[in-house]
Structure formats: C-alpha cells, structure tokens
C-alpha cells in the first residue's frame with residue numbers, strides 16, 4: 001500500500017524551542033534551495049510524491065522554488081507565514097498569519113491550497129480554536145496534531161488516524177490527519193519524522209511503517225530540508241535542544257533513501273482524494 005510523505009518547507013533556523021531562536025527580519029545564509037532541490041531529485045529517482053507544507057516566509061523569498069515543486073508533481077500546502085507557535089498567538093494573530101501565508105502561496109501557484117500544518121505541531125489543548133479558523137479560511141484538512149505528549153507539543157488524547165474534530169459541540173468539516181504513531185504498551189510512540197526519524201535505526205522505522213500499514217493505514221513520514229544538510233550553520237541552543245535539532249543529521253539522507261526505495265509514497269491530497 002501507499003504511504004504519505006510530507007515536507008515542512010522552512011529554513012534551517014526556523015525552530016521554536018524558545019522565543020528568540022530566530023528573527024525573520026535578520027538575514028541568514030540561504031540553505032533551502034540546495035536542500036530542497038536534493039529532496040526533489042531523490043523523490044523523482046524513487047517515484048515518490050509528497051505534500052510540501054510551505055512557510056509563507058519561504059514562498060515570498062523563493063517563489064521559483066515553489067513553482068519547481070509544483071512542476072515536479074507534488075502537492076503544495078501551507079505551514080503559516082512566520083513559524084510562530086499557535087498557542088502563543090491570539091486567534092486573530094493566528095488568522096492573520098495563516099491567511100497571509102495562504103494568499104502568498106496561492107498567488108504563486110494559481111490554485112487554492114487545501115492543507116495546513118502548524119509550526120512545531122502547535123495545535124494542543126491550549127489552541128483547539130485554530131481548527132475552526134482553518135475551516136473558515138477554506139482549508140480542507142489540517143495535519144498539525146501529534147497524538148503524543150512532549151514538553152513542546154502534543155494532543156495525547158487525539159485519535160491516531162484521520163478524523164473530523166469536534167469543537168464547541170460541533171463536528172467540523174475539516175479533516176484532521178494526525179502524525180503517525182505505533183501503539184506500544186498502551187502508549188502512542190512516534191517514529192515517522194524529525195528527531196524520531198533521525199534517532200531510530202532504519203529497521204525500526206521500516207517495522208513501524210509496516211505495523212501502521214497492517215492497521216490498514218498509511219504511515220505519514222515528515223522531514224525538513226535541513227535534516228539532509230549536515231553542513232548547515234548551528235543555532236545557539238541548549239544541550240537538549242541541540243540534541244533534538246541535530247541528532248542523527250549525518251545519516252538522515254541515507255536513511256531516507258532506504259525508506260524511499262522500500263515504500264511507495266504519495267501526497268495527502270492524492271491519498272485521501274481531497
């Protein structure tokens with residue numbers, strides 16, 4: 001069966017461990033062009049299709065990159081504009097950020113964007129109001145829920161597979177597509193992207209994908225362009241944050257290639273025929 005591949009299209013410095021990790025007004029080295037071109041080559045070589053959740057900041061600076069991703073047959077979705085945590089924004093700040101980001105991307109690609117993913121999985125018990133705003137803005141699906149609990153994010157009681165969330169007593173039309181987990185000893189464990197993908201050995205990731213597939217569901221793999229770039233500049237982070245951000249970066253591209261060769265991947269839009 002097919003699985004789902006997703007990329008959060010942001011720069012190497014877009015991290016939310018604390019408030020002042022990055023400043024979008026400053027100028028930083030551009031790494032995203034080379035890293036994304038490399039991903040596009042790997043996806044083409046392995047006949048994989050993906051959903052790219054594009055940060056508005058990136059779309060504004062590199063519109064041709066977005067056109068190249070579309071030309072390669074991938075889905076374009078939104079990752080908001082400025083990579084700020086939802087639960088640290090007011091509903092009106094969030095609405096402004098996302099509508100601006102959606103518009104910018106749609107102006108480039110000429111069609112409407114169906115999906116959204118929050119920076120750092122920041123739809124949590126504190127920011128469930130975001131779903132209704134996303135639906136009002138015309139999104140068909142959201143992929144911001146991680147049904148686990150961490151110190152930065154998570155909605156541990158959420159269903160593990162796609163569902164229509166309930167908010168204020170109403171079942172929303174918006175489809176929620178949560179990040180993949182496996183059930184071990186009555187707990188949801190993450191494996192399919194970011195730190196977990198970099199930290200776990202390939203055989204464990206492959207086994208987890210097969211386990212999810214045996215439940216009749218696609219695994220949803222997620223990565224960032226920076227995760228195949230061992231030579232990126234390093235952010236000033238605490239020991240724990242550095243571990244989360246950089247652990248396993250040297251072997252990530254080779255692991256991704258093995259996963260792409262073993263499993264078939266498509267986009268969220270195509271998988272769910274949205």
Ligand SMILES: [Zn+2]
Pocket residue numbers: 008010014079083118119120
């Ligand atoms: Zn992000």
